[in-house]
Amino acid sequence: MADVILKADDLFKHYPIKGGVLRRTVGHVRAVDGVSFELNRGETLGIVGESGCGKSTLGRVLMRLEEPTSGTVNFDGVDMFSQSGSTMRKLRRDIQIVFQDPYTSLNPRKTVGDIIAEPFEIHPDVVPKGGRKKAVQELLEMVGLNPEHINRYPHQFSGGQRQRIGIARGIALRPKVLICDEPVSALDVSVQAQVINLMEKLQDELGLSYIFIAHDLSVVRHISDRVGVMYLGRMVELGTEEEIYQRPTHPYTQALLSAVPVPDPTMRGKREQIVLTGDVPSPANPPSGCRFHTRCFKAQDRCKVDDPELIARPDGVAEHRSACLFAEPRVIVETTDVTDVEHDSRFATTEVVDFDDFADDSGLMPADAFATADRSQSVDETEGPLDRPSNTHGPVDDEPLEKRGPRV
Amino acid sequence: MTTTTTSSAPVSDYKPDADGRLLEVDDLHVEFHTQEGVAKAINGVSFDLHQGETLAILGESGSGKSVTAQAVMGILDMPPAVIPSGAIRYCGQDLLTMPEEQRRKMRGPEISMIFQDALSSLNPTFPVGWQIGEMFRQHRGMNKSDAYAQAVRLMERVAIPAAKERVKQYPHQFSGGMRQRIMIAMAIALDPAVLIADEPTTALDVTVQAQIMALLAELQEERQMGLILITHDLGVVADVADRAAVMYAGRIVAKAGIDDLYARPAHPYTRGLLESIPRLDQKGQTLAAIGGLPPNLTRIPAGCAFNPRCRMAQDVCRTDVPALRDVGQQKSACHFAEEVLNG
Numbered sequence: 001m002a003d004v005i006l007k008a009d010d011l012f013k014h015y016p017i018k019g020g021v022l023r024r025t026v027g028h029v030r031a032v033d034g035v036s037f038e039l040n041r042g043e044t045l046g047i048v049g050e051s052g053c054g055k056s057t058l059g060r061v062l063m064r065l066e067e068p069t070s071g072t073v074n075f076d077g078v079d080m081f082s083q084s085g086s087t088m089r090k091l092r093r094d095i096q097i098v099f100q101d102p103y104t105s106l107n108p109r110k111t112v113g114d115i116i117a118e119p120f121e122i123h124p125d126v127v128p129k130g131g132r133k134k135a136v137q138e139l140l141e142m143v144g145l146n147p148e149h150i151n152r153y154p155h156q157f158s159g160g161q162r163q164r165i166g167i168a169r170g171i172a173l174r175p176k177v178l179i180c181d182e183p184v185s186a187l188d189v190s191v192q193a194q195v196i197n198l199m200e201k202l203q204d205e206l207g208l209s210y211i212f213i214a215h216d217l218s219v220v221r222h223i224s225d226r227v228g229v230m231y232l233g234r235m236v237e238l239g240t241e242e243e244i245y246q247r248p249t250h251p252y253t254q255a256l257l258s259a260v261p262v263p264d265p266t267m268r269g270k271r272e273q274i275v276l277t278g279d280v281p282s283p284a285n286p287p288s289g290c291r292f293h294t295r296c297f298k299a300q301d302r303c304k305v306d307d308p309e310l311i312a313r314p315d316g317v318a319e320h321r322s323a324c325l326f327a328e329p330r331v332i333v334e335t336t337d338v339t340d341v342e343h344d345s346r347f348a349t350t351e352v353v354d355f356d357d358f359a360d361d362s363g364l365m366p367a368d369a370f371a372t373a374d375r376s377q378s379v380d381e382t383e384g385p386l387d388r389p390s391n392t393h394g395p396v397d398d399e400p401l402e403k404r405g406p407r408v
Numbered sequence: 409m410t411t412t413t414t415s416s417a418p419v420s421d422y423k424p425d426a427d428g429r430l431l432e433v434d435d436l437h438v439e440f441h442t443q444e445g446v447a448k449a450i451n452g453v454s455f456d457l458h459q460g461e462t463l464a465i466l467g468e469s470g471s472g473k474s475v476t477a478q479a480v481m482g483i484l485d486m487p488p489a490v491i492p493s494g495a496i497r498y499c500g501q502d503l504l505t506m507p508e509e510q511r512r513k514m515r516g517p518e519i520s521m522i523f524q525d526a527l528s529s530l531n532p533t534f535p536v537g538w539q540i541g542e543m544f545r546q547h548r549g550m551n552k553s554d555a556y557a558q559a560v561r562l563m564e565r566v567a568i569p570a571a572k573e574r575v576k577q578y579p580h581q582f583s584g585g586m587r588q589r590i591m592i593a594m595a596i597a598l599d600p601a602v603l604i605a606d607e608p609t610t611a612l613d614v615t616v617q618a619q620i621m622a623l624l625a626e627l628q629e630e631r632q633m634g635l636i637l638i639t640h641d642l643g644v645v646a647d648v649a650d651r652a653a654v655m656y657a658g659r660i661v662a663k664a665g666i667d668d669l670y671a672r673p674a675h676p677y678t679r680g681l682l683e684s685i686p687r688l689d690q691k692g693q694t695l696a697a698i699g700g701l702p703p704n705l706t707r708i709p710a711g712c713a714f715n716p717r718c719r720m721a722q723d724v725c726r727t728d729v730p731a732l733r734d735v736g737q738q739k740s741a742c743h744f745a746e747e748v749l750n751g
Contacts, residue, residue, distance in 0.1 A: 189681060189685055262647075263670065264670060336690050341694070344751075348680040348697055
């Protein structure tokens with residue numbers, strides 16, 4: 001059995017709609033409407049869906065930035081929503097979030113050093129006061145930024161660099177789970193790849209589990225081990241990356257996949273296109289029965305009445321969870337396995353470095369961008385200040401990025 | 409209903425040349441004079457567009473793709489923008505030397521544009537039907553009720569359900585996809601020969617994006633418009649474009665037929681971009697990234713603007729600006745284009 005680190009059970013988050021002179025509650029927006037799933041240790045769970053499906057609200061509820069209307073989240077054996085303020089604060093060391101917009105999620109009046117050190121202010125026991133600057137510099141280096149830029153302000157960085165700062169803040173306390181809400185969608189194509197590669201590298205090194213919320217199905221396929229598809233506050237299909245992309249059984253997943261353009265003109269006109277009609281209904285007044293029936297190409301009368309459960313249903317090879325009464329597998333994306341295909345390193349690189357520094361003032365790479373590795377050799381005189389004894393997922397010795405000094 | 413428009417539509421004074429060429433942009437330069445200095449947004453861009461063809465202009469933010477579109481449309485704010493040299497010829501006539509009044513009359517009936525953000529491009533204080541009808545009132549001198557009738561016809565054409573009832577509604581009462589349809593209705597109202605779509609689906613969900621792109625393709629086919637699609641999305645381009653021009657730091661660095669662009673890229677930037685996008689139809693893909701960022705346009709590197717990020721760069725790349733030249737069936741602005749193409 002897989003090692004579950006976070007388990008959400010029947011989560012609901014309804015927002016009241018106030019109306020009339022007396023501002024009475026006249027209805028509810030059912031943003032998250034009965035969502036259950038589990039996250040395994042060390043894996044990436046992708047959450048996809050179109051705008052308004054409740055995926056971002058789900059992320060905020062999991063962080064307890066929003067109180068759920070009902071439901072439970074069990075985090076590493078602890079019931080999160082029954083915790084009081086102080087224990088909750090301690091718990092947040094282990095579950096952190098990275099936001100979508102690198103332009104608004106960083107305080108413009110604080111230096112990067114202060115922004116990344118803020119988690120240490122709240123959890124002073126993690127790193128003693130004297131060691132914080134060093135800890136921040138290590139974090140900057142881990143995310144591929146120049147540690148000397150610690151006193152710069154957010155506006156002095158590009159979008160990609162700012163997102164790295166957000167990630168550095170997110171991993172400062174060495175959390176077990178990092179919730180990433182559209183972390184790359186505001187970035188240009190070439191920069192997006194840099195940040196995705198960084199996130200994968202950090203996951204390997206720190207043993208992080210990710211909940212990766214995004215609308216881009218190609219990015220989610222690339223980064224996720226398992227994927228959940230959301231529609232109008234519900235999870236409609238949940239399975240491994242292979243199950244969702246190669247044998248989806250829910251008509252909504254199938255339609256979504258068929259709508260994603262593929263960067264290959266030879267596929268033009270050859271791919272099956274399932275065109276959905278109409279718009280997503282309002283979450284304040286979701287359709288009866290199956291929520292997707294108003295737009296579904298397979299809908300029968302039963303679908304207007306019966307609300308299908310998210311349960312294991314056959315997918316042609318085995319079975320995985322799908323919330324459709326008429327679930328059946330359909331190949332939408334012809335997948336090529338390119339695991340063994342090497343990319344051509346003459347044009348692009350998989351290394352994680354501060355790419356953005358290339359474009360610094362002179363337009364040329366500053367000489368010290370790569371010299372940071374040497375400097376950090378002398379940094380680590382204590383037993384890794386960030387390494388909490390309780391954290392079984394801390395960096396391992398000889399970790400290239402930790403750059404521990406040689407120990408005799 | 410359709411007959412009324414065709415009969416009332418004035419015959420265009422503009423005719424494409426014998427090859428069906430509508431638009432010809434020739435060595436266009438655009439600068440922005442800012443406090444930080446002169447930002448060279450476009451540095452010698454040339455391309456042409458034929459009837460019924462879709463040309464994609466691909467690029468990341470700051471590459472100059474939107475400025476190119478705005479220059480062609482004639483909606484650049486001048487100042488701060490300055491066009492020091494170049495020509496934009498529409499059916500043989502240079503738009504840049506034309507009197508503004510003549511050019512204004514062309515916006516809509518000849519060249520028309522769809523913007524990325526429909527919500528901020530539509531006026532929130534007028535009903536959508538009024539805004540679509542404005543095209544007919546301004547350019548054709550139609551009265552209010554005829555213009556409304558035309559608006560309904562166009563809303564039906566772009567598949568907005570219950571057009572008759574919704575014609576008097578305001579932009580905020582429509583979803584994002586429906587607002588983009590309204591933008592398209594306005595853009596095609598006067599049957600333009602050239603349609604420029606600037607990131608028309610970037611703000612939309614994938615299922616809606618598919619609907620909008622299908623609608624655009626259908627309208628183009630029906631009216632044989634020349635379509636310029638400005639985008640950063642390599643997936644969308646692969647789906648709809650006939651040819652593509654890749655822009656970097658205000659220049660076109662590669663120009664190719666759509667199959668060549670993807671299968672045989674001849675510029676390191678195009679190669680790098682293709683390596684850096686995750687693909688829906690691939691499993692176990694290694695993502696590689698192009699290092700660095702596009703340059704600040706006030707300080708474009710000497711030589712090839714891409715050289716600081718290029719892993720193939722040699723000394724010559726730091727001194728000599730590579731010209732856009734023929735390489736096989738395509739064009740590339742790289743000193744080592746043959747190596748990139750064949751390697």
